[in-house]
Each structure stands twice: as C-alpha cells, then as structure tokens.
Amino acid sequence: xxxxxxxxxxxxxxSFFLIWLLLSQSFDLLHMGMGILxxxxxxxxxxxxxxxxxxxxxxxxxxxFPWLVGRIIQSGFHLSVLILHPxxxxxxxxxxxxxxxxxxxxxxxxxxxxxxTPGTITVEVDxxxxxxxxxxxxxxxxxxxxRIEQQIAGLFGEKGME
Amino acid sequence: xSWVALGLILVGLFFLFVAAxxxxxxxxxxxxxHAVSLTDSLGAFFxxxxxxxxxxxxxNLFKILIVLVLLLLLxxxxxxxxxxxxxxxxxxxxxxxxx
Numbered sequence: 001x002x003x004x005x006x007x008x009x010x011x012x013x014x015s016f017f018l019i020w021l022l023l024s025q026s027f028d029l030l031h032m033g034m035g036i037l038x039x040x041x042x043x044x045x046x047x048x049x050x051x052x053x054x055x056x057x058x059x060x061x062x063x064x065f066p067w068l069v070g071r072i073i074q075s076g077f078h079l080s081v082l083i084l085h086p087x088x089x090x091x092x093x094x095x096x097x098x099x100x101x102x103x104x105x106x107x108x109x110x111x112x113x114x115x116x117t118p119g120t121i122t123v124e125v126d127x128x129x130x131x132x133x134x135x136x137x138x139x140x141x142x143x144x145x146x147r148i149e150q151q152i153a154g155l156f157g158e159k160g161m162e
Numbered sequence: 163x164s165w166v167a168l169g170l171i172l173v174g175l176f177f178l179f180v181a182a183x184x185x186x187x188x189x190x191x192x193x194x195x196h197a198v199s200l201t202d203s204l205g206a207f208f209x210x211x212x213x214x215x216x217x218x219x220x221x222n223l224f225k226i227l228i229v230l231v232l233l234l235l236l237x238x239x240x241x242x243x244x245x246x247x248x249x250x251x252x253x254x255x256x257x258x259x260x261x
Contacts, residue, residue: 022224069207076177076204083184083197091258092193115238118200121192122242123249133192133245133255 005047012043061155068151071142072117078138079118095132097143106156113148167216174208181205190256191248195241202237206230 016039024031082090101107107130111122114132119139124131134140142148177200184197207230214226 019228022221022228025221072203072207076200079184079196079200080177080180083180083187088187090188090193092255093257094255111242112235112238115199115242116203116234118203119196121195121199121245122238123245131249133196135193135196 009043009047012047013040016042064151064155068113068116068148071148075120075139075142076118079135082119082135089136091136093134093136093140095134095140095143097130097132099128099130099149100146101149101153101156103156106152109152109155110149113152114143117142117148163218164216167212170208170212170215174205174210174212177201177208178205189260191253192245192255195245199237199241202233202241206233 013036017036020035020039021027021032024035082088099107099110101110107125111125111130114120114122114130117139119135120143121133122130123133132140132143134143181197181201184200185194188194188197210226210230210233214223214230217223217226
C-alpha cells in the first residue's frame with residue numbers, strides 16, 4: 001500500500017487529535033485549537049519523509065489479538081503452576097529460533113508476541129534468528145511449533161514468507 | 163455486572179501475587195523476569211479488564227483501554243531490554259544441572 005507523506009501526516013494528525021479529545025474532554029475552542037496544533041506538530045516531526053507511506057497490515061490484525069490473549073492466559077496458568085509448585089519443576093533453556101518471516105514489522109510482532117507470552121522471552125534478534133529464553137519445554141512449545149509465527153504470516157499475507 | 167468485574171480483579175490480583183512469589187522463589191535474572199512479565203501481561207490485564215467492566219461505557223473506558231494498549235506494547239520491550247542486558251553482560255543462566 002503506497003500513500004503520500006501528506007496522507008500519512010493527515011492520518012497521524014487525526015489520530016493524535018482523537019486521543020487528545022479523549023484525554024482532555026474539554027470541547028471549547030481554545031482547548032481544541034491547542035489540541036489540533038499539538039497533534040499536527042507531533043505528526044510533523046514524526047513523519048518519515050523517506051519512507052513510502054505507512055505499511056499497515058490487513059484488518060485481520062484485529063483477530064490476532066484475541067487469539068494472542070488466549071495463548072497468554074493458557075501459558076500464564078502453566079507458569080503459575082510452575083511457580084507455585086512446591087518442587088519448583090522449572091527447566092530453563094535457550095532456543096535458537098530461525099524465523100521464516102521476511103518483513104521487519106512481522107519480526108517485531110513475532111518478538112513482541114513471544115515476550116508477551118509468559119514463559120518465553122526474546123533475548124537477541126538479528127535479521128532472521130531469534131534467541132529465546134524459555135522456562136520449560138511446554139512454554140517453549142508455542143515458539144518451536146511455529147504456532148505464533150503461522151498466525152503472523154497469515155496477517156502479512158504470503159509475501160511475508162520465504 | 164459488578165460481581166463479574168470483582169471476579170476479574172481478583173483473578174488479576176492472584177496473578178500479581180504469583181508473580182511476587184515467583185520473583186522471590188526463582189533462582190536467577192532470566193527466570194525471574196519471566197515472573198515479572200506475568201505481572202504486566204496477565205495481572206494488569208485482568209485488573210484493568212475488571213475496572214473497564216465496572217466503569218461501564220464512558221470516556222473513562224477508553225482511557226483504560228489506552229493504558230491497556232500501552233502496557234501491551236511496552237511490557238515486552240522492557241523485559242526484553244532487561245534480559246538482553248543481563249545476557250550481554252555474560253550472566254550465566256541457571257539450568258537444571260545447577261540444582
């Protein structure tokens with residue numbers, strides 16, 4: 001999706017202004033005027049003029065988050081059991097995960113999702129390899145089985161994959 | 163409705179408690195940061211969810227949602243930064259053989 005910088009500037013200004021309205025909740029001319037100025041200023045300074053517009057993944061991203069929350073709750077319970085277990089049956093290990101995702105946004109989303117899931121943390125990332133620290137084999141399963149990655153690959157379409 | 167909200171907040175408090183126990187019980191930085199990330203992802207998630215439900219439909223609901231989204235974006239960054247710093251300093255992670 002290619003859009004001019006003016007387009008992305010307008011989108012950013014509008015969304016910042018909405019957040020301003022939400023947080024200030026005063027609708028007189030002075031406050032709204034200051035809001036639109038501030039929103040435009042922040043958007044102006046934060047628009048990358050070399051990039052070819054915003055690359056927003058499809059609207060399917062809305063479905064990704066409920067799924068991720070489900071995974072988070074499941075592994076959260078698993079981690080709670082591990083912590084509260086009298087014998088503390090943890091078995092921490094490193095996983096070197098080679099991702100098939102190609103887009104930066106996809107890899108960022110993958111790393112964040114892995115860290116957000118209790119029991120796994122992304123430690124180092126280079127272009128394709130993620131070093132993940134996991135609490136035990138069951139926690140690591142979400143990463144090693146490519147389950148999260150397949151969901152993200154679906155979001156970014158086929159071109160994200162090898 | 164307020165009972166459901168109370169339930170959600172109690173579940174959140176349970177996870178916060180577990181995370182605190184985890185920070186005390188677990189052996190090293192790496193495993194402890196797993197426990198800490200439990201606080202933000204599940205503890206804060208359930209507590210804020212309960213508050214949002216209790217609040218009902220109002221502008222405060224959107225403020226709570228903004229806090230929730232910010233937590234979901236910032237929490238992974240912070241735990242990643244902590245663990246990477248420990249890793250780069252050459253800290254040896256605890257493993258089963260050390261027990």
